[in-house]
Amino acid sequence: MKVGILGYGNLGRGVEAAVRKNEDMELAAVYTRRDPATLTIKTEGVAVKSTVDLDTGKEDIDVLIICGGSATDLPEMTPKYAAMYNVIDSFDTHARIPEHFANVDKAAQAAGKVGIISCGWDPGMFSISRAYASAVLPDGQAYTFWGKGVSQGHSDAVRRIKGVKDCRQYTIPVPEALDKVRNGENPELTTREKHTRECFVVAEEGADLARIENEIKTMPNYFSDYDTTVHFIDEAEMKKNHSGLPHGGSVIYSGESSDGVKHVIEYSLTLDSNPEFTGSVLVAYARAAARLNAEGVKGAKTVFDIAPSYLNLMSGEEMRAHLL
Amino acid sequence: MKVGILGYGNLGRGVEAAVRKNEDMELAAVYTRRDPATLTIKTEGVAVKSTVDLDTGKEDIDVLIICGGSATDLPEMTPKYAAMYNVIDSFDTHARIPEHFANVDKAAQAAGKVGIISCGWDPGMFSISRAYASAVLPDGQAYTFWGKGVSQGHSDAVRRIKGVKDCRQYTIPVPEALDKVRNGENPELTTREKHTRECFVVAEEGADLARIENEIKTMPNYFSDYDTTVHFIDEAEMKKNHSGLPHGGSVIYSGESSDGVKHVIEYSLTLDSNPEFTGSVLVAYARAAARLNAEGVKGAKTVFDIAPSYLNLMSGEEMRAHLL
Numbered sequence: 001m002k003v004g005i006l007g008y009g010n011l012g013r014g015v016e017a018a019v020r021k022n023e024d025m026e027l028a029a030v031y032t033r034r035d036p037a038t039l040t041i042k043t044e045g046v047a048v049k050s051t052v053d054l055d056t057g058k059e060d061i062d063v064l065i066i067c068g069g070s071a072t073d074l075p076e077m078t079p080k081y082a083a084m085y086n087v088i089d090s091f092d093t094h095a096r097i098p099e100h101f102a103n104v105d106k107a108a109q110a111a112g113k114v115g116i117i118s119c120g121w122d123p124g125m126f127s128i129s130r131a132y133a134s135a136v137l138p139d140g141q142a143y144t145f146w147g148k149g150v151s152q153g154h155s156d157a158v159r160r161i162k163g164v165k166d167c168r169q170y171t172i173p174v175p176e177a178l179d180k181v182r183n184g185e186n187p188e189l190t191t192r193e194k195h196t197r198e199c200f201v202v203a204e205e206g207a208d209l210a211r212i213e214n215e216i217k218t219m220p221n222y223f224s225d226y227d228t229t230v231h232f233i234d235e236a237e238m239k240k241n242h243s244g245l246p247h248g249g250s251v252i253y254s255g256e257s258s259d260g261v262k263h264v265i266e267y268s269l270t271l272d273s274n275p276e277f278t279g280s281v282l283v284a285y286a287r288a289a290a291r292l293n294a295e296g297v298k299g300a301k302t303v304f305d306i307a308p309s310y311l312n313l314m315s316g317e318e319m320r321a322h323l324l
Numbered sequence: 325m326k327v328g329i330l331g332y333g334n335l336g337r338g339v340e341a342a343v344r345k346n347e348d349m350e351l352a353a354v355y356t357r358r359d360p361a362t363l364t365i366k367t368e369g370v371a372v373k374s375t376v377d378l379d380t381g382k383e384d385i386d387v388l389i390i391c392g393g394s395a396t397d398l399p400e401m402t403p404k405y406a407a408m409y410n411v412i413d414s415f416d417t418h419a420r421i422p423e424h425f426a427n428v429d430k431a432a433q434a435a436g437k438v439g440i441i442s443c444g445w446d447p448g449m450f451s452i453s454r455a456y457a458s459a460v461l462p463d464g465q466a467y468t469f470w471g472k473g474v475s476q477g478h479s480d481a482v483r484r485i486k487g488v489k490d491c492r493q494y495t496i497p498v499p500e501a502l503d504k505v506r507n508g509e510n511p512e513l514t515t516r517e518k519h520t521r522e523c524f525v526v527a528e529e530g531a532d533l534a535r536i537e538n539e540i541k542t543m544p545n546y547f548s549d550y551d552t553t554v555h556f557i558d559e560a561e562m563k564k565n566h567s568g569l570p571h572g573g574s575v576i577y578s579g580e581s582s583d584g585v586k587h588v589i590e591y592s593l594t595l596d597s598n599p600e601f602t603g604s605v606l607v608a609y610a611r612a613a614a615r616l617n618a619e620g621v622k623g624a625k626t627v628f629d630i631a632p633s634y635l636n637l638m639s640g641e642e643m644r645a646h647l648l
Binding site: 014018020023097098118123125128129132134135136138139142182184263264265266267269271272273276279287304307312313314316317321 | 626
């Protein structure tokens with residue numbers, strides 16, 4: 001299976017790592033909008049190419065994994081390339097999923113290709129967990145907790161504050177809230193009751209730390225609805241203790257099968273590297289995209305539309321023997 | 325969707341409860357091998373019928389949920405009725421799954437029906453969890469822990485000992501083993517290191533308790549490979565504290581996306597009632613069986629072959645809006 005990667009940021013590198021772990025996969029090329037000569041990739045012997053090549057629609061790849069941002073890249077890129085190749089992305093702007101799905105579906109249907117959108121861990125594996133749980137126990141409620149882990153969006157927001165050189169923001173579930181949900185109490189939880197936020201900030205010399213702390217804690221949308229802790233640290237400590245991108249979280253579903261008979265279903269992830277795990281999910285679904293298309297399937301799909309057997313390296317017989 | 329239930333033991337009653345929680349489902353009839361006049365079911369206005377009626381192949385049901393035992397009932401019943409109806413079972417004799425799958429497939433293919441086998445929580449939801457995790461992180465290892473929960477097979481085994489009136493056997497994961505696996509240590513664990521067993525036994529008056537305890541602890545296959553604790557209690561305590569059938573467990577998968585970059589995926593169930601939860605899974609997959617067959621699909625299937633969207637009451641649009 002020949003895989004192309006479009007975009008070589010954290011996620012593109014995560015996909016590259018995942019491809020190496022899958023023996024049926026071969027990285028065909030990495031595509032970039034930059035000058036390919038300026039980019040060195042980790043996998044030896046694999047070409048770095050320009051999106052100009054990709055735009056011909058003639059690249060010899062079974063599936064293109066699009067590693068762009070949800071704000072502006074993916075809404076444009078995924079439909080564009082779904083008109084030429086089987087594609088997959090990790091689009092996560094929730095409110096715009098219907099529109100994105102429709103655009104990718106239109107392009108993929110016309111081209112006879114498969115386009116899988118919104119694939120990763122949330123949306124992705126967490127969505128699957130919510131779907132199975134709510135199907136099995138329709139009378140129930142899903143709770144999603146994120147962390148402990150680094151939120152890149154929140155870290156970036158703090159970096160934009162005057163006097164801030166660097167920041168790493170951790171999202172942390174509130175232990176008491178987790179306990180209540182795990183106990184099947186079906187609590188009503190405010191935003192503040194579900195998660196806290198912790199910021200490690202490197203400030204510029206002479207910056208007004210009190211002002212920075214206040215600007216963080218009162219920032220609308222990002223922090224004002226949360227209890228936030230701010231720690232000022234130096235660059236050496238940032239590099240030593242906060243250079244990774246760990247993440248994770250839990251989907252906890254609590255429901256009843258009859259009056260008073262409760263069940264709790266929990267799906268949890270503890271991830272050393274958010275982009276490498278997201279990349280691993282994308283690669284498993286890239287396999288599904290190619291397999292589905294080989295069977296004549298076309299159009300936009302999400303994780304809900306794809307049976308587990310399409311993702312796995314094993315045959316149906318092997319899966320029944322070893323995993324069932 | 326009209327559902328028939330074959331067999332009205334613990335599992336059949338669990339399915340009956342689950343049907344009531346699904347607004348698109350209607351219990352059409354309960355079928356029994358006994359004299360239907362001797363059986364009273366919980367749902368009012370629903371017929372109890374003989375398997376003689378079922379055997380005509382002319383019952384007006386969209387899917388038959390077969391609630392029999394794996395040892396002798398299901399190997400015979402599921403292929404038999406797959407030749408007449410869409411069927412689903414919870415067959416769990418692991419070594420015989422390939423044979424059972426082949427038999428059901430042959431009958432269902434010939435009849436143009438769908439037969440879903442080995443559906444419940446293990447095999448079933450746990451199998452799905454192993455399949456997704458191993459697809460996403462092929463370089464990894466799955467661990468399955470059961471409990472704390474009542475093992476009916478082990479309880480029955482103790483009841484067969486001379487001098488035992490009743491027994492409830494709990495399977496309990498060893499906390500240290502769980503911790504090691506959750507930490508991503510990928511330990512090699514013996515049977516004894518993974519689970520302990522705890523028996524609550526009501527003995528007949530004057531029975532030799534030391535002999536009973538010894539017979540339990542040394543019983544091959546069931547107990548000899550485990551550390552087992554035996555408590556002798558009276559019937560009142562059995563009824564008060566051990567009348568339920570709680571169960572649950574965890575599939576914990578630990579894998580790497582690149583050298584030294586670890587991820588832990590955990591899927592856990594805490595179930596008030598093993599048969600009601602198993603029944604709930606069967607009902608969700610019964611929906612899938614009928615939907616697949618309506619699309620022209622036929623033959624034997626397992627949970628691996630069925631996309632999450634087929635299980636859920638919601639439409640694709642609703643799922644993308646609310647669950648993705």
